[in-house]
Structures are given as C-alpha cells and as structure tokens.
Amino acid sequence: MTSLSFGSTALRQQAASLNFTGRGLCFRFALNLHSYGRPDTSRSLKQGCTLPLRAQQPFRQKGLQLRAMASANGAAADERVVQLRAKLKEAKVDAYIIPTADAHQSEYPAECDARRAWISHFTGSAGTAVVTQQHALLWTDGRYFLQAEKQLPKGWTLMRAGTPTCPEISDWLASNLPEGSVVGIDPLLHTVSGAQELHQRLENEERRLQPLGGVNLVDSVWGAARPAPPAAPLRIHTLEHAGASVRDKLGRMRKELAEAKAGALLVTALDEVAWLLNLRGGDVAHNPVFISYALLTTTSAAVYVDSSKVTPEVQAHLEEAGVEIKPYDALLSDVKSLAAAGKRIWTDPDKVSFAVKTVALEGATGGSRGKGKKRTRSGAATADDAGDAKVRRAAVLEKPSPVTAAKAVKTAAELKGMREAHLRDAVALAQTLHWIETEVGQGGRTITEVEVDEYLTGRRAAQAGFVETSFPTIAGAGPNGAIIHYRAESSSCASVDSNTLLLVDSGGQYDCGTTDVTRTLHTGQPSTHQRICFTRVLQGHIGLDQAVFPEGTHGLALDILARAPLWEMGLNYRHGTGHGVGAALNVHEGPQSISHRIGSAGTPLAVGMVLSNEPGYYEDGAFGVRIENLLVVKEASTPFKFGGQAYLGFERLTWCPLQRKMLAPEVMTQREVDWVDEYHKEVWEKVSPRLQDQPQVLEWLHINTAPLELQAEHLGKKQPALAMA
Structure with a gap:
C-alpha cells in the first residue's frame, strides 16, 4: 500500500x-x-551537482x-x-x-x-x-x-x-x-x-x-x-559502518522494555528508526532518513513505511532481522490495538504526537474516555475522567526513548567511519580554501557566495561515498557572516572580492559518517579588530578542545570555557557552543549538547559521543566569525582519579587549517600558539597523503600548516581595546 x-x-x-x-x-x-x-x-537549502x-x-x-x-x-x-x-x-x-x-x-x-x-x-x-x-x-x-x-x-x-x-x-x-x-x-x-x-x-x-x-x-x-510527498528508495547501512546488527539493537531495546515493565516501544523520530534498523533514506534534504515509525514488542517488530520505497534488498534485510513491513497509515490502529490488549506502550513525551498518545489512551479505555464525566470550564475532563493519571500510567509509559541514548554513543565502527568521513572532507576543504585564496586573494577575481557553495559542494561530491550535504552551506561574506544561519541566493547573494571576510559553515553526508565544519578567512588584509575577534573566538575553541573533566559532567559546565575569552572583552554570542552529531545520520542529534542554557543540562557527556565545538562572534551589519571542529568524547589520561572516578577529554575529528593572517599574536599565549602548531602538524600528517596528485593544493596545505614561529616577545604583551565596527 x-x-x-x-x-x-x-x-x-x-x-x-x-x-x-x-x-x-x-x-x-x-x-x-x-x-x-x-x-x-x-537545524537553508542549496544547489549542488x-x-x-x-x-x-x-x-x-x-x-x-x-x-x-x-x-x-x-x-x-x-x-x-x-x-x-x-x-x-x-x-x-x-x-x-x-x-x-x-x-x-x-x-x-x-x-x-x-x-x-x-x-x-x-x-x-x-x-x-x-x-x-x-x-x-x-x-x-x-x-x-x-x-x-x-x-x-x-x-x-x-x-x-x-x-x-x-x-x-x-x-x-x-x-x-x-x-x-x-x-x-x-x-x-x-x-x-x-x-x-x-x-x-x-x-x-x-x-x-x-x-x-x-x-x-x-x-x-x-x-x-503543496509539493508531492517524498518517495526516495531506502538503502542498507552496512554492518561495517553500523557496528551492530539490527537483531542486536532490537535485543538491546527489548532488555530496556523488560526493565521498564513496558509491553511495546514506539519509535517516532526518523533518525532513531533509521539507526535502529540500519537503514538510510532520502526523504528529507540533508538528512538520510525516511518517513516511518517503528513499533517493537517483546516478540515482534514492525516498520511503518511506504512500501514503494522498499527494495528487494531492503526487504530481505528486514526479514532477516524479524522486522515486518507495514503501511505507514496502519500505525494508529496498531497502537490502539496494542493498548486495548493491555500492552503498556513506551513513548517519548518530547517526540510522540498528541494524536498518537490519544489513540493509545482510547484503546486502553475502549474508546469511552470522557463520556458522562464532569468537565472543567474549558471542556477538559476532570481527574475523575477515565483519562486520569492512573489510567495514563497503565496505558502509556512516558519516558525518553532508549534509542536516543544508544544512538548518541557511537560504536567503534561508527567512530572509524566518522574519522574516515572527515579525512575525505578535509580534501574537499583544502581544495576549496586553496581555490578561494588563489582565485580571489591572489588573482583578484570576484566571485559570489553561491559560487563558494557550489565549488565546495562539487569538491565534496568527488569524494568516495558522498551522498549529499549535511545541511545547507552557509557562505556569508562581510555583513552576511553576522547572520548566523545565512543562506545565499543566486539572485541576491553578495560578492567575495579581494578584501572580504568570509565565513563558510558546511558539512557532508558520506556512506560512513557525517561532517560539520566552519572556517573564517579573509581574502585581503583583516583589520586589527577583526583579527582580535577571530583570536578571541579561537581561544575559546582551544579552551573547550583541551578540556579535561570528570565523568558525569554536563555540557552546561563546559560552555564557559568557550565564552570566557570573549567575556573578558565584554563580547558574547547568541547560540550554543556544541551540538551532538549523528554517524551517517542527522548533523544535529541529542541528547548531548554544550550550551549556556539551563535546560541543556540534562545529559552528561559520555565516551563515544560526538559534538561540535563552535564558538563565534558576530557584529550586525559588519562581519561574523565562527570556528568549528567536531570532537569525540574519550577517556583522558590523568595522573590521578579522584574518588576512583574516570576523567574525560576530547579527540579531534576535523582537519582543516586556520588562516594564519587572522591570528592576533599580541593576545595569544605560548600555550595557544603551541596548540595551533600541533593542530596544523596533525592536519598536514593526515591530509597531505591524500593530496599527492594535486601539487598546487599540497603546496598550499604545506604553507598553511607550517609552524607559526612566533617569538615570545610578540605574544600576550598587551590587550588591545576593541573598536566596534
């Protein structure tokens, strides 16, 4: 159907x-x-090839x-x-x-x-x-x-x-x-x-x-x-990249069901369905997901999806895992039947729709909820209604989806794929930054923001296993860089000439992983003010990158590390510092994050989670600066373990040079200079082997990853005041 x-x-x-x-x-x-x-x-749609x-x-x-x-x-x-x-x-x-x-x-x-x-x-x-x-x-x-x-x-x-x-x-x-x-x-x-x-x-x-x-x-x-519904075919996400079979994942979820004393688990988030079933789709731009639900009991599993998207290979993949394929529209009736049969259905209250929960409650009460009961002045039933707390608890377990937490902690295979995806991405980034600096900075050519987007997308598309961009590329020149989620349009985009500060935030979806990276560069000579702003953002980026923290720490506790250098100057940014990233899945995923918002404190960081590190600074009508790498949480090596507790840190995934002329040595410490040199050394070691057949790009990478060679007398001797542009 x-x-x-x-x-x-x-x-x-x-x-x-x-x-x-x-x-x-x-x-x-x-x-x-x-x-x-x-x-x-x-999380801005862009054209590509x-x-x-x-x-x-x-x-x-x-x-x-x-x-x-x-x-x-x-x-x-x-x-x-x-x-x-x-x-x-x-x-x-x-x-x-x-x-x-x-x-x-x-x-x-x-x-x-x-x-x-x-x-x-x-x-x-x-x-x-x-x-x-x-x-x-x-x-x-x-x-x-x-x-x-x-x-x-x-x-x-x-x-x-x-x-x-x-x-x-x-x-x-x-x-x-x-x-x-x-x-x-x-x-x-x-x-x-x-x-x-x-x-x-x-x-x-x-x-x-x-x-x-x-x-x-x-x-x-x-x-x-209204546009037609999407109908992209499904594809199998291989065990090589997933690291766990569908049967293993279903077994893990069934253990969660037993512990929670629930009879069924309803999975409604599209990336969770895709992760659980080791499938990917193309129904939503930039997100390799497909329109579907999954419903799991202790003895059965079903995916509710348009059957026209299911290829013979995918059908065999699901049958082998014991997953039945059902029409998308059958979900509500099946939920109602399960509830009527006395099955307690586990739903995530932040993800399940009001309609789905209503169906479950009506199934549990035989469709007689609210009849003949006293009403409040708004028409809602009182606590005497059959939909009172006791009935709701019996019919529906409201609790965060166990798939969310499982998906957030990457398997060894997923991390291997993420590392490979970032190396492929690094080649495209080096090619693009070389092109911008050569064509515009040295050649004096004027290009547009859309051309930057198209060139970068083309370089990514040439990489093995590339599927699509992981979000619409943000290429913001000058004042447009201050629009945090700017989208260039061919009819109105700005030019990038030989004196432009350009912010480029982009990412790719590969068969093995997902990337997200931001670099800010100048095609001419940046002002002192711009260099200091850039360096303050970099200092915050380094502070978070180098963090060591006890197991159980939430992202809220780390956010200040990225903001402190800006705060010292009375500056700030209006967005969070880091979001979770999926493995060959959505570029934004939870539950982990690094943010100053109190509501973000719910989930501690854990080994295997992937997050972004992206502080920024933006002056309306002038320019924007953001520096972003992806990080994976790892166990840190510390001389002590107070209270027997493990300590954690980060491993970098992103490998792309920082523009040297944007640095302001006068506000940097030797430790920060050493960090830049160490990072660039790793960029060269990891990326240069993949550019051996591109001598011009290789030479550009060599120049831009060389040691800074800054003398101590040039570092941190003064704190220049910022003249707001």
Missing part, C-alpha cells in the same frame, strides 16, 4: 475520528529552540521549491494569511499555532511538511508561527533574528524568543485573546510533553486549547501547490 508522507490522507482521517475535546490530557506546545548554535538545525548515491534524485533539486516559496513577495504572503484566517473562522478557532516540526518532530521537515516556512516565508530551522484574525507572529531565537527580519513579509511580527521583553507563546495567547477564545492545533504535529504549560495557562485565563483532526488548516490553503 502506498501512503503519503507525514499526516497522510488516511492517517488524518483516523485522527479526525478521534474525540479530542475533553481529553483529560495536559497539553503544551514546545517551541523548538535548540540549545546549540547550528542550523541546527534545523548529481551525486553518486542519489544520482536519480540529486539533492540540489530538493531545495528549489522551498527556496522559491520562501522568496515570494509580501503580497503573496498576505493572501496566504488572509485565506488561513478564513479557515480559522470555518474551524471556529481564534488562533492557530503552526510549528516547524512534522509528525515526527523533525528539525528539518520534508518540503511537503514545511508549513511554517510556507505560511511565513521564514526558512530558518527553528521557529513557530501563530496566526489570529488580527495578528501574524513568528517566534524564533537569536540565531535567526536577522534572517527573519529579511524574510518575513509585511504584516508579520517577529517575536524575539529568549529576550527579556518577549513573552512565551502561551503568555501572549492568554494576554491577547479575549475570554472564551479557542486556540487550534494540528494534533499530529504537536507533542504532549509538559502539557500543563499551554493547556493550564489558557484554562486559567478562560481560553481553551482545541486539537483539530482532519486536514491541517495550512494544507487546506496550500492546496494543489
């Missing part, structure tokens, strides 16, 4: 049949603001339609909002919340599910739109303020989340909607985690939250222009 993608017709018909009113469930909408500083997220593993469906095509819809004029956007407001009236709701996420809470949805981008024209990876009859608002975080200012059409209001004057969505709704107002949501697109926040806030203010089954209101406006 062929199904549509997230929220397919059949799935929405099932959702529409549910009685969402008076659920007895607490519901909140969680704004998808990530604690790390990447497009993330995201035909690729080895996806030749029949080049990745460059996946971004064209979304980019086109995001750059339409304001009049078109106004008409979309006008039509959506008419749909609100028909649905009898006063406000409608439009998240970035799809039914699987993906950071990057497929084009057909990019509803928030379509209605608002804002294409950043994090944000939430709210539309009422009088207002159209977009909440997003500091990474995207400049981008949103440029992309939002007339009539939209940017809500700068995380700033002192910006209210939470729930507070804004409670304060700006009149009593008796109804706030609508699509129950397939919202989680049930932390339900009290929005449901209770609205109820306390005489407002009501109303899940709307059936057709999504944005989809009803989008109509025939």
